[in-house]
Amino acid sequence: MAVRHAASLLLLGLLALLHTWGARAAVEVTMKDKVEAFLGDAAQITCMLTSDDGISGSGGMIIEWFYVKSSGYSQKIYHQESLHHTVEKNTPYTDRITVKNIGTSGEVVLTIRDVQLSDQMEFICHVKSLTDGTGEGRTQLRVFKTPDFPTIEGVKNGISVADPPSKIGSCEVKNGYPKPNITWYRDNMPLRNIPDVVDVEHTVTYESSGLFSVTSVLTMKVKKEDKNATFYCEARYLVPGTEKMTETEHINITVFYPPTAVNMLVDSPKGKIREGDTVELHCSSDGNSPSQEFTIKKDSQKLGETTAVLEKVTRLKSGVYECTVVDLDTYEELSTNTTVFVNYLDEAVIEPKETALVDQKKEFTASCNALSSLHTNTMWLKNGKEVSKGHHLSLKDVTYDHAGTYICVVTVPEIPGMQTNASLQVNVQGPPEITEKDFNEKETAEKDVELSCHVRGYPSPKITWTTSDGKVISSASQTKTEVGAKSVVKVKVTSDMTVFCNSSNDFGTDSVTYNIKATITKHTTTPATTTTTISTTSIAAANTIINTSTTTNAASPRSTVKAEIAKPSEKGKQGSNGVVIAVIIICILLLAILGSVLYFLYKKGKICNRSGKQDFTKEKSSKDKIMVEMKSDNTEEAILLGVNGEKQLPSDQ
Numbered sequence: 118m119a120v121r122h123a124a125s126l127l128l129l130g131l132l133a134l135l136h137t138w139g140a141r142a143a144v145e146v147t148m149k150d151k152v153e154a155f156l157g158d159a160a161q162i163t164c165m166l167t168s169d170d171g172i173s174g175s176g177g178m179i180i181e182w183f184y185v186k187s188s189g190y191s192q193k194i195y196h197q198e199s200l201h202h203t204v205e206k207n208t209p210y211t212d213r214i215t216v217k218n219i220g221t222s223g224e225v226v227l228t229i230r231d232v233q234l235s236d237q238m239e240f241i242c243h244v245k246s247l248t249d250g251t252g253e254g255r256t257q258l259r260v261f262k263t264p265d266f267p268t269i270e271g272v273k274n275g276i277s278v279a280d281p282p283s284k285i286g287s288c289e290v291k292n293g294y295p296k297p298n299i300t301w302y303r304d305n306m307p308l309r310n311i312p313d314v315v316d317v318e319h320t321v322t323y324e325s326s327g328l329f330s331v332t333s334v335l336t337m338k339v340k341k342e343d344k345n346a347t348f349y350c351e352a353r354y355l356v357p358g359t360e361k362m363t364e365t366e367h368i369n370i371t372v373f374y375p376p377t378a379v380n381m382l383v384d385s386p387k388g389k390i391r392e393g394d395t396v397e398l399h400c401s402s403d404g405n406s407p408s409q410e411f412t413i414k415k416d417s418q419k420l421g422e423t424t425a426v427l428e429k430v431t432r433l434k435s436g437v438y439e440c441t442v443v444d445l446d447t448y449e450e451l452s453t454n455t456t457v458f459v460n461y462l463d464e465a466v467i468e469p470k471e472t473a474l475v476d477q478k479k480e481f482t483a484s485c486n487a488l489s490s491l492h493t494n495t496m497w498l499k500n501g502k503e504v505s506k507g508h509h510l511s512l513k514d515v516t517y518d519h520a521g522t523y524i525c526v527v528t529v530p531e532i533p534g535m536q537t538n539a540s541l542q543v544n545v546q547g548p549p550e551i552t553e554k555d556f557n558e559k560e561t562a563e564k565d566v567e568l569s570c571h572v573r574g575y576p577s578p579k580i581t582w583t584t585s586d587g588k589v590i591s592s593a594s595q596t597k598t599e600v601g602a603k604s605v606v607k608v609k610v611t612s613d614m615t616v617f618c619n620s621s622n623d624f625g626t627d628s629v630t631y632n633i634k635a636t637i638t639k640h641t642t643t644p645a646t647t648t649t650t651i652s653t654t655s656i657a658a659a660n661t662i663i664n665t666s667t668t669t670n671a672a673s674p675r676s677t678v679k680a681e682i683a684k685p686s687e688k689g690k691q692g693s694n695g696v697v698i699a700v701i702i703i704c705i706l707l708l709a710i711l712g713s714v715l716y717f718l719y720k721k722g723k724i725c726n727r728s729g730k731q732d733f734t735k736e737k738s739s740k741d742k743i744m745v746e747m748k749s750d751n752t753e754e755a756i757l758l759g760v761n762g763e764k765q766l767p768s769d770q
């Protein structure tokens with residue numbers, strides 16, 4: 118009995134000893150305060166066990182894992198005893214946890230897969246040792262979700278500096294956890310709320326998913342400088358172990374501001390403005406507000422808003438133009454003045470006007486003036502050539518050469534193309550003076566010859582054409598020229614003829630004689646035919662051409678008329694007809710004498726039979742030809758020539 122009692126006492130003592138040891142060296146549990154994990158990832162919570170006796174490992178311990186509900190009550194999710202372990206049924210973690218004991222190091226790791234927002238709780242690791250008592254550690258699980266990329270949206274409409282604080286834009290950052298923050302920046306400077314100037318308002322939305330979305334609206338009173346400013350938002354959010362930030366894109370805003378200056382531009386086609394130009398006035402300001410009201414006016418008369426078009430301006434449009442701009446937001450008014458000057462050049466006025474009558478050998482002066490707003494140059498032209506410079510035209514010892522049209526041209530050197538001109542007709546008074554005769558050579562079947570006669574003199578001389586027998590050729594056409602008159606007549610020439618151009622005015626007369634010699638080079642059976650051409654000329658007064666009855670000419674349609682003109686003869690105008698007749702008679706007499714001599718010689722038989730027959734045949738081949746020669750100076754000579762010409766035929770025999 119005593120031994121049994123003693124043995125039980127020893128056991129009690131040993132137990133008591135062991136118990137006191139255990140109370141001194143209980144099991145220790147070490148855990149991190151918090152463990153962080155991204156939503157959907159796996160979280161690992163480590164529970165570290167240590168005991169004083171150096172015995173490590175969980176071999177002989179009971180390990181339990183709990184989570185703390187919001188009510189404060191702990192819910193067991195895992196139990197382990199010796200080699201036996203159980204995952205509690207019907208908890209949110211039944212299918213998502215695993216616990217691993219890492220051998221001798223004394224680490225027990227709880228792994229939670231597919232971490233949810235609801236997992237953000239405190240987890241407890243509870244350890245009970247058979248000998249060392251109990252130990253417990255706690256870890257807070259933190260869950261994170263990176264938010265979507267932040268977005269920004271600026272207001273589309275412009276904002277006036279006169280407006281009260283207006284919305285600039287809004288930023289949004291969606292689906293973050295925990296709640297992200299938004300900060301507004303203006304040109305890299307963060308914006309803080311300033312009463313009546315800057316207001317940033319955040320709205321946090323708690324999504325059904327448990328995530329947070331944040332919207333921030335910036336309201337601001339804009340200044341002119343804000344037109345160049347850029348705005349953006351920065352989203353800041355937490356991730357395991359650190360804080361991150363993301364910027365939105367940068368935006369700018371349209372700022373309307375009132376003008377501080379107004380400017381007017383004068384737009385004319387080229388440089389200086391001249392009468393007749395279309396002038397445009399443009400008004401602008403340095404403001405950009407759409408509520409600006411422009412007015413362009415002159416002498417309180419409104420001409421336009423930002424543009425005034427002055428069509429075909431006259432000098433009366435010269436003056437001060439005013440442009441006014443009113444900003445309807447601020448009612449500030451600004452104005453500017455521009456002076457427009459319309460240059461002018463009046464019509465040139467010549468004194469004396471239009472025509473001037475000047476006596477020969479006298480002096481003459483004229484003046485030309487055109488009123489202009491600018492400096493002018495004046496010159497005088499005659500027949501397109503410059504004859505004088507300056508306002509005055511001065512002619513000394515006037516001759517017919519001075520007669521004609523003078524043009525005074527006034528130009529403005531500063532404005533190319535600006536000019537005016539006027540003309541003056543200078544008539545030089547005096548008797549007619551025949552200056553030139555045109556004698557147009559023609560080759561026609563009709564054998565027409567055109568005669569013309571130019572006469573200087575004033576009053577404009579009267580020109581008449583007459584034939585040698587005193588008949589007036591009425592078909593002549595007379596025109597006035599700058600210096601006198603001109604007359605043209607067409608005559609049909611078939612034989613020698615004489616035509617007079619007579620001119621006269623109040624101061625005297627002048628005349629010129631046209632001697633037209635018709636030389637017929639043609640195959641004829643008798644030389645007598647040619648000699649008759651002179652006498653067979655007749656004039657058809659009623660017709661425009663002189664009609665002749667010469668059969669030889671009428672029968673030669675391919676004949677050629679050749680005509681030439683010589684100097685007019687002043688003398689021998691009268692009696693030239695007589696001379697012609699006398700010469701003709703002499704010629705006929707000579708021919709008769711020649712005929713008699715030839716006959717006499719023939720009778721004597723001293724002459725052989727070489728008549729003109731050979732020549733006749735030779736000439737047959739040549740074309741029918743009429744030579745018309747005109748000599749107006751020496752009538753006798755011309756006629757003699759003609760006679761000689763005719764005589765050549767018989768002389769060849």
Ligand SMILES: *[C@@H]1O[C@H](CO)[C@@H](O)[C@H](O)[C@H]1NC(C)=O
Nearest residue numbers: 340341342343344345346374
């Ligand atoms: C905006 O910027 C332009 C050129 O970058 C400058 O000329 C202008 O003065 C600026 N405006 C304001 C209001 O600052």
Ligand SMILES: *[C@@H]1O[C@H](CO)[C@@H](O)[C@H](O)[C@H]1NC(C)=O
Nearest residue numbers: 344345346347367368369370
């Ligand atoms: C404002 O933004 C537009 C395009 O969004 C850009 O073309 C313009 O240059 C910007 N203005 C300023 C002053 O930054």
Ligand SMILES: *[C@@H]1O[C@H](CO)[C@@H](O)[C@H](O)[C@H]1NC(C)=O
Nearest residue numbers: 296297298299353354355360
């Ligand atoms: C968001 O702002 C609040 C208040 O200023 C601050 O307490 C919090 O830490 C910020 N969060 C982040 C992610 O910066």
Ligand SMILES: *[C@@H]1O[C@H](CO)[C@@H](O)[C@H](O)[C@H]1NC(C)=O
Nearest residue numbers: 416437438439452453454455
């Ligand atoms: C412009 O001219 C008008 C008179 O034509 C005058 O009343 C006004 O004061 C002037 N304005 C300026 C800005 O000179």
Ligand SMILES: *[C@@H]1O[C@H](CO)[C@@H](O)[C@H](O)[C@H]1NC(C)=O
Nearest residue numbers: 498501524526536537538539
């Ligand atoms: C005279 O003026 C008219 C009309 O402007 C112009 O056509 C003409 O060429 C001028 N004549 C001269 C010689 O300048």
Ligand SMILES: *[C@@H]1O[C@H](CO)[C@@H](O)[C@H](O)[C@H]1NC(C)=O
Nearest residue numbers: 609657660661662663664665
């Ligand atoms: C020529 O005169 C004839 C008769 O006199 C006449 O019939 C004919 O019309 C005249 N020819 C011309 C061209 O005058």
Ligand SMILES: *[C@@H]1O[C@H](CO)[C@@H](O)[C@H](O)[C@H]1NC(C)=O
Nearest residue numbers: 581583617618619628690691
């Ligand atoms: C034309 O002038 C010529 C020569 O001077 C003269 O013979 C003739 O009579 C004058 N005729 C007239 C109609 O004056």
